[in-house]
Amino acid sequence: xxxxxxxxxxxxxxxxxxxxxxxxxxxxxxxxxxxxxxxxxxxxxxxxxxxxxxxxxxxxxxxxxxxxxxxxxxxxxxxxxxxxxxxxxxxxxxxxxxxxxxxxxxxxxx
Amino acid sequence: xxxxxxxxxxxxxxxxxxxxxxxxxxxxxxxxxxxxxxxxxxxxxxxxxxxxxxxxxxxxxxxxxxxxxxxxxxxxxxxxxxxxxxxxxxxxxxxxxxxxxxxxxxxxxxxxxxxx
Numbered sequence: 001x002x003x004x005x006x007x008x009x010x011x012x013x014x015x016x017x018x019x020x021x022x023x024x025x026x027x028x029x030x031x032x033x034x035x036x037x038x039x040x041x042x043x044x045x046x047x048x049x050x051x052x053x054x055x056x057x058x059x060x061x062x063x064x065x066x067x068x069x070x071x072x073x074x075x076x077x078x079x080x081x082x083x084x085x086x087x088x089x090x091x092x093x094x095x096x097x098x099x100x101x102x103x104x105x106x107x108x109x110x
Numbered sequence: 111x112x113x114x115x116x117x118x119x120x121x122x123x124x125x126x127x128x129x130x131x132x133x134x135x136x137x138x139x140x141x142x143x144x145x146x147x148x149x150x151x152x153x154x155x156x157x158x159x160x161x162x163x164x165x166x167x168x169x170x171x172x173x174x175x176x177x178x179x180x181x182x183x184x185x186x187x188x189x190x191x192x193x194x195x196x197x198x199x200x201x202x203x204x205x206x207x208x209x210x211x212x213x214x215x216x217x218x219x220x221x222x223x224x225x226x
Contacts, residue, residue: 032212043114043200043217044153051212098215100153 004088009105012078020073020104022088027068034098035062035073037084044087044100047073083108113137114218116201122224125191131221133184133201141208142184143215144176147198159184160207191225198222 005023012018024033034049048055048062050071055062061074075082085103114135123129135142144156158166159178173195175187184201201218 036215041219043202043220044215045217046214049212049214098155102152 116218131186135203139203145200
């Protein structure tokens with residue numbers, strides 16, 4: 001199974017940008033990169049996804065390296081409500097499976 | 111409100127009990143999933159249903175038995191569980207069948223199961 005590598009934890013200050021890195025050196029050309037986050041006592045929720053180009057939505061931005069072996073989730077202004085575990089995941093284009101790793105636990109300080 | 115609900119939210123059961131977890135999605139989706147999330151471990155995909163047909167069973171022990179009577183409901187029947195089965199059980203759904211490029215999974219809040 002393809003694997004992603006993320007730091008176990010990161011800290012941020014409120015109102016500052018956060019860059020969450022992910023390495024996925026074994027990704028194939030048709031695998032989408034998805035980011036989900038899981039707030040305490042909740043199920044995971046979708047944040048953003050992309051294939052090759054950088055993507056923006058109301059929650060975050062996704063910057064994908066040109067060789068697609070890494071990506072970065074960018075939260076432009078962290079809030080206390082953004083404290084969660086962030087998962088960088090492959091979406092298997094053929095199998096439709098999401099393979100979750102350990103994720104990055106983001107803490108936000110006021 | 112994610113549109114995916116799960117009941118009960120918490121369940122404590124003995125090893126000889128039989129219980130069921132229920133998941134309901136109000137999104138008009140066509141595929142539903144069961145995941146297991148143990149402490150300190152990544153989410154594990156257990157079962158996948160597409161249009162009420164099981165399309166994937168990831169080597170899950172037979173003491174877990176899924177049922178999908180229609181596209182809106184998914185059950186996980188539990189019997190003779192072990193303490194190591196204690197975990198958060200999450201249900202999810204997608205609009206398209208598994209394998210659709212870039213489809214988003216919508217998760218429920220989970221059922222916290224404790225097996226004594």
